[in-house]
Amino acid sequence: NAGVTQTPKFRVLKTGQSMTLLCAQDMNHEYMYWYRQDPGMGLRLIHYSVGEGTTAKGEVPDGYNVSRLKKQNFLLGLESAAPSQTSVYFCASSLPGTRGYTFGSGTRLTVV
Amino acid sequence: DAKTTQPTSMDCAEGRAANLPCNHSTISGNEYVYWYRQIHSQGPQYIIHGLKNNETNEMASLIITEDRKSSTLILPHATLRDTAVYYCIVRGNSGYALNFGKGTSLLVTP
Numbered sequence: 001n002a003g004v005t006q007t008p009k010f011r012v013l014k015t016g017q018s019m020t021l022l023c024a025q026d027m028n029h030e031y032m033y034w035y036r037q038d039p040g041m042g043l044r045l046i047h048y049s050v051g052e053g054t055t056a057k058g059e060v061p062d063g064y065n066v067s068r069l070k071k072q073n074f075l076l077g078l079e080s081a082a083p084s085q086t087s088v089y090f091c092a093s094s095l096p097g098t099r100g101y102t103f104g105s106g107t108r109l110t111v112v
Numbered sequence: 113d114a115k116t117t118q119p120t121s122m123d124c125a126e127g128r129a130a131n132l133p134c135n136h137s138t139i140s141g142n143e144y145v146y147w148y149r150q151i152h153s154q155g156p157q158y159i160i161h162g163l164k165n166n167e168t169n170e171m172a173s174l175i176i177t178e179d180r181k182s183s184t185l186i187l188p189h190a191t192l193r194d195t196a197v198y199y200c201i202v203r204g205n206s207g208y209a210l211n212f213g214k215g216t217s218l219l220v221t222p
Contacts, residue, residue: 004155031208043156044210058209090155098144100158101210 002026004104012110013081018108021076021107022033023091030092032074033058033101034066036087043090049074050096116200121217124194130187137181137188143204145176147185147205148212149196156212183188185189190220 004025013019020099023032031050035043043056049068063085065077078085088108092101117135124130136145146161160167160174162183167174173186187194201217 033208040214042212042214043210048208050208056208069145092155098161100146100161101156102158103155105155106153 004091004093004102006089006104006107008107009105010108012112013078013090014112015081015083017081018077018079019081019109020078021089021091021109022059023074023076023104025074025091025093025102027093028071029093029102030071030096032068032083033092033094034064034074035090035092037090037106037111046047046076046089081109083111085109086111088109115211116202116213118200118213120214120217121219123219123221124187124190126192126222127189130190130194130218130220132185132187132198132200132218133182134184135182135215136200136202139180139202140204142218143202145174145180146201146203146210147172147174147182148199148201148210149194150215151193151196159198173194190218192220192222194218195220 007022033048034046037043044060047066049055052071055066067075088106090106091104094101144161147159148156150156162174176183197215197217199212
């Protein structure tokens with residue numbers, strides 16, 4: 001049981017390039033989330049999904065798009081990367097209600 | 113969701129109990145108290161949560177005051193591997209985001 005798997009683990013992009021971060025979970029969780037973590041800022045919610053085919057904006061959605069075509073996968077896209085998007089990105093999943101979240105190990109993205 | 117207040121940092125000797133406090137004086141009746149921790153460079157890890165009763169699992173115990181305005185996470189026998197940032201989060205069962213805040217940096221020393 002792998003839990004939540006994020007790929008890639010590290011990436012360096014040039015300003016203006018695009019990329020997709022993949023999150024996969026094998027726990028049959030309904031809900032999935034993308035967070036970013038910056039030094040001194042804590043984790044901030046980018047986008048989330050409460051089911052296959054549905055997505056919603058979180059606290060800091062600008063510059064990102066997401067898709068949830070399959071229940072087990074949640075993709076985070078950067079169409080035109082900016083240095084301000086240099087961060088550590090965490091994906092998480094959960095069941096509905098009051099259950100705890102399971103987080104992935106993160107993707108370290110640097111935009112130069 | 114209610115806001116939480118935690119000390120910035122704490123120390124604990126290995127083998128002793130680590131008691132991490134959290135104030136959430138504006139908590140409402142349907143909001144739960146969650147605890148997560150983040151070991152350096154890793155993803156956050158769920159520890160425990162509760163509504164009003166004390167809770168215990170294999171990782172920790174959660175003590176919530178009767179008025180629910182504060183809580184304490186107890187790691188009964190801290191080890192060096194418990195060194196991490198611990199986040200106290202208050203959240204209702206209809207919300208989606210977890211407001212992690214700054215948390216408490218716990219250092220367990222030999």
